[in-house]
Amino acid sequence: MTAARSARKGTLVAVVSTLFVATLLAIAIGSSPSWPLVQKAFFDGTYFSTSLPDVVGAFFINIQLFVLAEILILPIGLLIALARSITNPAFAPLRIFATIYTDFFRGVPSILLIYVLGFGVPALRLPGVPKEPFFWALVTLVLIYSAYVSEVYRAGIESIHPSQERAARALGLTRFQALRFVVLPQALRRVVPPLLNDFIGLQKDTALVSILGVVEAFKQAQILKSANFNFTPLMTTALIFLVITIPMTRLVDRLAAKDRAAQQGGAR
């Protein structure tokens, strides 16, 4: 009862003080002599409303890119993680390949790879090799983020105590069955928050493919900016990205907090 009342009081204080500070800031910024200039260049209402449909339309390209990429990355990342986890000496080449893969694609700037693959490979004019920038943009994002995601999977697999695999093997399960029924189900649960974190990065990085001339939201905003010499369309694009990424970051925070609570409580 008292706790609930003090919590309500706390919320009220927080709201009032935040509103107060926000109002002060708004007045301070709004009354500064250069504000009209800044507002006209970046936050113009007319440009905002005219650019919105175009930018939102182009954003569907970004959505297509990251949804397709995520669908491909989830299994590919897992396969790479498993390749790195194999201890059997006969599979050493596979493990070495997977290690080089993750080292390389995590270590090279994304924009460089997009450039090289998106412009370089189609320029070879190899028969049967697609030339569409969208295709190469997708390939590059999948290559890079599969490397990141495989490391997330691997950390999850390694976080499961070896006694779990031993117990499974003792029951007569094969190495693969132990992985499939005992280790992976536990590992996958643990990797959801870091996995979503990588996906937030991926969603933002879809803007990088604009260098290939793919007219996605950022490229569309650049076109509109150049046409009117006004930066507002870029702010519109930023807003659209935030609409997608902020709820996802909040979700990640909540899942991570839930995991922590479960682990401290000794729960599953």
Next chain:
Amino acid sequence: MARVKAKRIAAAPVLELRGVSKRYGRALVLDKIDLTLAEHEVVCLIGASGSGKSTLLRCADLLEPIDAGSIALDGRAVSADDRDADETRRQLGIVFQGFSLFPHLTALENVALAPRVALGLTPTAAEKRARALLKQLGLAAKANAYPDSLSGGQQQRVAIARALATEPKVLLLDEITSALDPVLVADVLEALRALAKGGATMLIATHEMAFAADVADRICYLEGGRIIEQGSPEKIFGAPRDARTRAFLKRVRSVGASALR
């Protein structure tokens, strides 16, 4: 002390270890162990921590390769390096000190997993078997509980049910009451007594001397990776011949009743 012994022990050995040695780096953990287990026989391994009891069980379960010697199950030589080592492990059940239940599965799923996946039973048949085992161990009401909501004693009994689910020829038990609250130990030991009475073949590493005296057909005293002395509980506890066995038992008794529970 209710006697659970006085039963027929078949002559043919189920599990046979011959000259088994195991090293960890330079340390010789098992030194030419000879041990046979007949059908329906209950053998208890006693000895201080580090005497090789756990390693002996893990090697017998083919979870660790051995460096010398041989292991035979039902007269057939088996090894951890065998292609069919998984198949052999199905015929052996092991319960660990730390339970090692699968936390993402319910008690029922923990027990049903090996019958379904390793033995290839249908899900219905596997579940039926798991339910029967849980009931046998007094856990019928806990079938749908996750391990973290069970007490240590209940978890350990689920682990025993899980080890029994593949109908092993031998049940290996590695100090399975050491991690338990004293009040929970009784439940687990009672479950083991019932299994012994039912004719299960068991190799038990334990610190529970009174329990060992009660349930075992034979006691083996281990020290430094060797079996120093073995014989009936009456002989080992009543009239140990080796000075090292006497010293160990004296040390255990001096610790007090808690170690002899």
